Each structure stands twice: as structure tokens, then as C-alpha cells.
Amino acid sequence: MSNRTTAAAVCEVRNLTVHYDVSATPVVAANEVSFDVYEGETLGLVGESGCGKSTTAMAMLRLLQTPGRVAGGSVNIAGVDIMRLRPAALRDFRWRNIALIPQGAMNALNPVMRIEKQLADAIAAHADTGGRQALRARIGELLEMVGLPADVRRLYPHELSGGMKQRVCVAMAVALNPPLVIADEPTSALDVVVQRLVAQSLIRIKETLGIAMVLIGHDMGLMAQLTDRVAVMYAGRIMEIAPTDILFKAPLHPYTQQLIDSVPSIRVKKPLRVFPGGPPDLRNLPPGCPFEPRCPKAITICRGETPALKACGEKQYAACHVPNTNRNNI
């Protein structure tokens, strides 16, 4: 794990707010979201569907589609506020400073272009390639890094399996060695064995290139295995953010606790724990804490006042009026 006392932030997200203008009052999909991503670390962004994790990621890349729009806040990457960039500068900035590993690799590649050409195009569009020889060498290096055989370069996307296509996308994202990569559920459509292989590529690029990553997902198992820190989102807000080992050992927020408890184990048989309620309706949020209607620990204040994200221990932050106090096992 990276040492965060000395590591610098490669990305600072501050009060990022995203509105979807679908009705007279906008739907707030991301609400005052703030976090840092440090050099070389993997930050997990986890939550159920509709919690705002993908919205936050897309806003960081300025890839939101209408009716979504950034209503406030800033995203500083390598000292540049990406929200203030003009279109031409933004195009130049992306991929070199922040890249995306998309969710559905099946649809992310051009079906009529060889893998080699697609990688070369991506590199040439954003950087000086240094000649054909250097470009060829670089492509070979990239494919090797994600664990693909060299002859993949000559193939078309339809000749590759889903896991291989996803790893080509990983190679493309890191082609220009950006300080930050956003991986949007990179393994959600894959079988568990293939998921393991793609995850290994992610571990590999982190270890060899030292690239910081924001990993979007809903699988707490994957978060435990791949991240250094985790931010838990609910109803567009960050509910808890903490180093992965602490978060899993002693979660502060009742929602984090539920997320961890709801993962079925393959080692121990536990009675099923059924948690009432479903994901919140963003158009009709309750006053106060958005998790209050489902929270087993809710008290009166939770219904009236939205808790702010505050420090509850070293490196651990939670937005809760009644955070878990049973922390003696830390």
C-alpha cells in the first residue's frame, strides 16, 4: 500500500455536484463529492446502482451526457482544473493525463480495425510517436504488460474473447502513461475466472507504471482485493472513505456494514441477512440522512439533519450521526 503521509495527490475532487435536468427540479446525482486520489494508489468507488459512482467518474472526465451537467465543484488533475479547460485543450488533456477503461469492452473497440492500428491511433492522436519502430515496440510492451500474447496485435476484435478485449482496453488506457486512470466496472460483464485475469492486468499496470486508479464497482470482494482505499457512495454522497483494510475490519457507517454483510461467502454458511428497503429514489429523497429510512441505527436527528463527512479516526471519514463505535478490534 502506498504511504499516504508522503504521497502527493494526483487528483483532487472538490464539492463536485452533478445535476440531471430531467424535471423542473434537477435530480442531484452527485452531491458535494470531495476526495483525493494519491500517487500510485487505487481508490475504490463503491455503491449500489443509482448511487452516483459512475456519474462522479464521468464528471471527472467531463464525459457526462445531457441531461447531466456539472453544477458545481472542481476536479484538479496534475494541477489543472479539468472543468475550466476549453474543448481543444480538454481533448489534448484527456488520455495523456486521465484515461478511461470503459465498462463494456465488447463495444469499445472498432470492429473493423486491427488491435495494433487501434492502439497506434490512440497514441498518435495524443503524443509524438517517435517513429514506427518505437511505436511498434511500445505496442508490444503494452500488450505484454496486460498479459496478452504478442500476436494479438494482428487480430480483429471479433477474434478475441471478452476478457482479452477488456485487457486491450486496459492497454489502451495506459498507452500514454497517464497519472490517473478511471476504470468503470471493468470486470462486471465477465466470468469469474476471466475477471481474475483482467484484475491481474490492473494490478500489473499499477505495480509497473505506478498509475493511480479510480475503480468503480459494486462488488465488495473485488474492492477488498484490488484497492488501497474505498469510498462508499449512497444517493450521490460519500458516506464513508477509509483505507481498505480498516474499512473492512471496522466500518463506521451502517451502510458500509450492510454492504459488507450482504456479500455471500463461499467458506462460511451464514443465515441470510435481509436488509429492508431498496436504493433511494433520487427524485424524492428523504430530508436528513438519505440512508435513514433503511438504517437500523437511525435516531431522531438523522431525519432532520444531513450528516457531513467528518474524520472519525486516522484516515477514516464517515457521514453519520451514529457511527459504529465498536472499534476495539482495530
Add this chain to the structure above:
Amino acid sequence: MTTASEKTANTPLLEVRDAVKVYGGGFLSGGRRVHALREVSLSLDATPARITAVAGESGSGKSTLAGAVLGFVQLDAGHVLFEGQDVAAMSRNQRFNYRRSVQAIFQDPYAVFNPFFHTDHLFNLVMRRFGIAKGRKAARARIVEALETVGLRSDDVLGKHPHQLSGGQRQRIMIARACMMAPKLIVADEPVSMVDASLRSTILDIMLRLRDDNNISFLYITHDLSTAYQICDDIHIFYQGAQVESGPVDAVLGNAKHPYTQLLIASIPEPDPTRGWGTQLPPDDENNDRDIINGCPFYPRCPKRMEQCVAHLPARVSLDDTGHQVACHLFVK
């Protein structure tokens, strides 16, 4: 109706015998054949009701098996027997009874609804078709009861269009509709793979209650071994149409023998950062495995492969008297 003479106490509720299904081989697929089911056999006892998992990755043939049991897929060889009756050779009456006794739940709670109709229509349709209740009042009571079984309040869902309901409500409505028929068997094809964590345990809990309180057996088709471990009694692991390991869930997942089952279990990410994934990587997925026609389909990826594995598909071997079976040459004596 199956006559009493054909049905004895030992007749399984559902039996699949040597089912074979091959797709392709025609002009459009360039002669390429996909063996979706390779001599698959399994049986589900009538009482007590049990949940039997059919688990595997995509392309393992598990959905083809579900389709064969539900009558959507015609087998190339082999039989599906319901209460001792071959489904393919049923009379009109028998088939009617079969359709009522075997219900299905599907993966995508968004795709199974007709967006133009109220939810009532969904219930009324089967009500009329199968004559479940006489009169409006009785029908309504039956619907309300079924909805309560799955934890829904009738006021919340009846009279609404599908788009007004959440994914969780829709999935539970489909379960309610299935159990309104008082079936003996429900084929659940990936019922929780598209729902959030909180809803997942709700649906699995409903399945357990239907098994225990209503005596409904389940054929649970899934790619997720963890949920299978939590709720199932028996499990069959499939790999490319072959049944590689079967038996009680504790034996198969707690003491996995087949290299493929072991690989599947080792690939599951544990929600515990202190318990690492292990360093042993699965073999790559690049192989064109389909070329193995007679041998073990897992051969190209198997860490323990041997010469005889290519030659012929290993027979299933019983490991003990609990029903734990494995199809692997390592265990052929």
C-alpha cells in the same frame, strides 16, 4: 395427470437423462458445432423440496438445460422426465398439468413485462388460463396472498404499469406469479445476477421460504458459487456442456475435486483484504476449446491434464456414498 400406477414413491420430481444438445453445424455457422449439453443427467427428488444449483460460466450449457426443462429447447438426444413422464411425449392434459407445475423466473426483471399492460393483467392471464380461482373475489384474494408471500403489498403494485415499479418489485412480482400457481418446481435462471446486493438476499430468502413453507423445489441456474453455497442443497458444476462435478453443496464446494471447480472457487474475490487472492493465476482464456469434441472440454485450461483426457470424456465417478460425483480422469480407477 400422471396416473398413480406410473408414479411410485421413489419417482423423482424431475429427471434429466443423458441430455445432448448440439448447436450449429449448419451452413451459417461454417460447420462449427457447439456442444451445449454432453450427456447430462440429474434428478431432483419430490420430497422434501430441495434447491438444486446448476452452476457454470457463460457457455457452460446451464441455460440450455433450463430451456430443455421448460420445453423451450428440443434435445438432440436424451429425455426430460417430470414425475416419471417424458416431457416430449406428454398428452395434451399432461402437458397442461406440467405447464402449471413447473414455473420459471428469469434474469432480467425489465425484459419480461409488456409495458402496455397493468400488472393485474399478468396475474389475470394465468388465472384465466389455468382456472386457478373461481370468481373475482377469490382470484383477487389469491393474488394478494401470492404477493404477500414475496413481501409485496398489493396496493403498491397492482394497477400499475411496469415502468412505475422498481427492479426489485418487478422481480418479486414474477416470483409471486410463479408461486400463485402452486407449482412443484421453479426453474430460476439467474434470478439475482442483475439486482443489487440488498435485493439479492431478499430474493434468495424468498426462495428458501418457498422451499420450506410451500414445498417448492428449485432448479437454480447461476454463475455465482457463493449464493449457491448459501442457499442450495445440491449443486452441479457445468463446463462447456459437461457436468464436471455434482453432489451435496457442502461436499462439492467445501471439498472440490475437479480442477475446474477448484479454479472457480479460487477465482472468487473474497470481501476480506487480509485473505489474498493467491498468486496462482488461472490459465488464459484464449484457447479455442471447442475443438475438443470427444475428450474433456476442460483439457486446454487444465493444470493437471494428461494424455487420456483428449481421447474421451471421463465418466462420472462416485467419490463416496453422499452422491459426490466427479468427471475427471484423475479419479477414474
